[in-house]
Amino acid sequence: MSQRPVVVLAEDDALLREMVAEAIEQEGYRVVACDNGFGALKAFFTEPRVDVLVLDWLLPDIEGQDLIRMLHAQRGLSELPVVLTTGLEKELPVFEGAVCLLRKPFAADELSRILHRLTQTSRPLAQAAGNTSPF
Numbered sequence: 001m002s003q004r005p006v007v008v009l010a011e012d013d014a015l016l017r018e019m020v021a022e023a024i025e026q027e028g029y030r031v032v033a034c035d036n037g038f039g040a041l042k043a044f045f046t047e048p049r050v051d052v053l054v055l056d057w058l059l060p061d062i063e064g065q066d067l068i069r070m071l072h073a074q075r076g077l078s079e080l081p082v083v084l085t086t087g088l089e090k091e092l093p094v095f096e097g098a099v100c101l102l103r104k105p106f107a108a109d110e111l112s113r114i115l116h117r118l119t120q121t122s123r124p125l126a127q128a129a130g131n132t133s134p135f
Helices: 012-026 037-046 064-074 093-097 108-120
Strands: 007-011 032-033 052-056 082-088 101-102
Touching: 007 012, 007 108, 012 032, 032 037, 032 101, 037 052, 037 064, 052 101, 052 108, 064 082, 082 108, 093 101, 101 108
Parallel strands: 007 032, 007 052, 052 082, 082 101
Antiparallel strands: none
8 A cells, every 4th residue: 555645735824724735635645734834844854754845935934945945955855846835926036946836826726736746756847837726
């Protein structure tokens, strides 16, 4: 029996975090939901395996780019796929180490498609465009 892929979700908006976590779990993933960046960082020390990080760009304690840099500097996490989410309208240079960027609001099926590709293959994912949606 294969293990379910593990997704760490770092989102400070409680309602959005709950909705996204539920949608991801319905797709067969195990979700570790965190309300800030340091909670997400802690998950990497407490979880035996993490397959993908879904990360809000702006968190109350740390910016997404800084968390990505800290994680990617660790041996074993340098190739960790990060899906960056943001409600900001500004351009983010090269997604700051993320494999793709989802603009809020985004569609649940868009995130599902991205997670499936990241957990089923090891090839990098091209930029994903945001859609209208429940998120």
